[in-house]
Amino acid sequence: MAKKVGFVGLGIMGKPMVRNLMKAGYEVTVCDLVAAAVKEVEKDGAKPARSAKETAEKTEVVITMVPDSKDSEAAILGSGGVLEGSSKGKAVIDMSSIAPGASQKIAAACEKAGVSFLDAPVSGGEPKAIEGTLAIMVGGKQDVFGKWADLFQPMGSATYCGDYGAGNTTKLANQIIVALNIAAVGEALVLAKKAGLDPEVVFNAIKGGLAGSTVLNAKAPMMIAGNFKPGFRIRLHQKDLNNALQTGKEIGVPLPFTALVQQVIGSLVNEGKGDLDHSGIANFLEDMAQCTVSGK
């Protein structure tokens, strides 16, 4: 008999995650504020619920996948939310990418109600959500992780990172490195281009050495082609960096490099470039230099 799983939040990521859970034999009850999104996965076999509360009432464990901290708090702790429908012994797994402090707040409320909680944000975007190969970073109690580890399998590969919030802290560490590695590649290629070099030659000359990175391999060709089609949108990276700076402020960690790239991203969003791929961070540096990495 299929295990009963609830899923709240049927966005670009949530929909393929639900489908992969159903393919693996889970019975999935879903809810979303957007009725059309519910209809879509209903066609594939998901059962609709009218609220997050009802989703929890009908299932043993509820996964939430929403945009940011306030959305997770509303979906789980709010009126008509998951916790209202959860009784002792049930579990909530928040796979949203939010501030670790918000995860800890939600975890405390769940613990008080006798409900298990994990924060389990993902990395890899829509393509890996569809493939079921997301990287899943998990925070919470280790025995709870052990109990629900199988549930992650249809969606990707899960790593236990530490106590409540550790999944989101690990995700923030990841996003800090990615944003800054993009800025580094942008600055290096703009300098090379305006100096008269072919950025592709520079890319090929350095990619095998200490400057080599997954970002260099993935994003330098986009900058060279002038193609900033997402991929991962600048405005989503903005949210992550805001959460990183918020966390740094809360725990006393100055983050000067993260702060600089967050300012750059803020400027790009103001310019209407929030829906470019995050490799578009290079646009800011190109504008400063009045020189594009792409073209002659």
Next chain:
Amino acid sequence: MAKKVGFVGLGIMGKPMVRNLMKAGYEVTVCDLVAAAVKEVEKDGAKPARSAKETAEKTEVVITMVPDSKDSEAAILGSGGVLEGSSKGKAVIDMSSIAPGASQKIAAACEKAGVSFLDAPVSGGEPKAIEGTLAIMVGGKQDVFGKWADLFQPMGSATYCGDYGAGNTTKLANQIIVALNIAAVGEALVLAKKAGLDPEVVFNAIKGGLAGSTVLNAKAPMMIAGNFKPGFRIRLHQKDLNNALQTGKEIGVPLPFTALVQQVIGSLVNEGKGDLDHSGIANFLEDMAQCTVSGK
């Protein structure tokens, strides 16, 4: 019959490069301001010269390997320098890591004298100099590169990057990316550590994704161990970033991220940490957070 090569500058890098040239059958005439360094390679079969000028007089091509722009200019253009001993048809290959603008100035003086010039800085440090596996980034005229390409083989792998200065511009692009990737890893791991996570768990969770890089794999373990033994010294990276900012100023490319890491490095040098490995950039971020990545 062995081809006659001159080599000026017998530092940590120069000595093994000379040895590899001799192993490959070249007859190498050397000079250095430090008599002891000359004696060392003389024992291995190098022929001593009293000056850069004499080195050039006795050979067809002279390689220079000195610390910075002013040293290259002095060794090649100065009184008693390589150019004074070079006649039409000879060649000068400057393998020092200097400002591209200085390479262009030296190139112009060489061209005027009918002497060929290449700028050919290297990446890989002492271990790869010893192995003969340096990455060599070459700027200058393509036919001159073609003529001397074989000479690079005993020292490493050479890539043609463009006209005069392009070797050094490519090297600066490399150094910008490396310094900022180190800063990114430092900031991410300090945040994770002070949030109560095990930095090694975070490293393992993210290294396979978009945050993955050669810097992450090489430097995160050093930060986690609190081991900043060089490797590549902070004060050498300082020189490269100074040259990058100088070049940016000359050609109109603002480099805000490079400027920030250069300020951080300046502070570390002031603190007496210039001889740490460049992964010690993390020290600055650790001090700001009053938290080390290493230890409990």
